Amino acid sequence: MIRLTRPQYNSIPADYRSVWTNEAHPELIGKRTAMENSVLDAAGLPTRPAPSGLILEGIHFEIIENYKYRLTSRGQSSDRLGLCEVCFKHVADVHYLVESREYKPGRFTRHKCIDVFGHKECLEKQRKN
Numbered sequence: 474m475i476r477l478t479r480p481q482y483n484s485i486p487a488d489y490r491s492v493w494t495n496e497a498h499p500e501l502i503g504k505r506t507a508m509e510n511s512v513l514d515a516a517g518l519p520t521r522p523a524p525s526g527l528i529l530e531g532i533h534f535e536i537i538e539n540y541k542y543r544l545t546s547r548g549q550s551s552d553r554l555g556l557c558e559v560c561f562k563h564v565a566d567v568h569y570l571v572e573s574r575e576y577k578p579g580r581f582t583r584h585k586c587i588d589v590f591g592h593k594e595c596l597e598k599q600r601k602n
């Protein structure tokens with residue numbers, strides 16, 4: 474399966490990508506579609522000789538999120554900052570994890586991302602990549 478980051482998929486010209494809406498195949502409704510060569514090109518892979526067919530998300534390609542994390546010590550214990558938000562136990566050195574997600578090449582957002590206080594070890598297990 475071809476793997477694309479969201480910015481790579483979004484870099485495909487709008488005329489070559491879409492979302493499945495044909496009710497003849499209701500199981501596919503909402504899946505992203507694209508012309509095969511445009512996906513290969515976006516992924517940096519060699520394109521195939523024409524014709525380039527329609528390919529489907531979840532069957533031929535998948536969108537992977539590119540996450541970035543910042544983990545910092547807050548220099549204080551649970552006495553001031555509260556219990557670990559993962560295991561709900563006392564923390565001697567509270568850490569803070571902030572997640573962000575690439576939405577355009579090199580541009581990150583914290584929208585729909587996590588931010589958590591707790592043990593360093595508990596927070597490291599929250600990372601998605």
Ligand SMILES: [Zn+2]
Nearest residue numbers: 557560592595
């Ligand atoms: Zn913990």
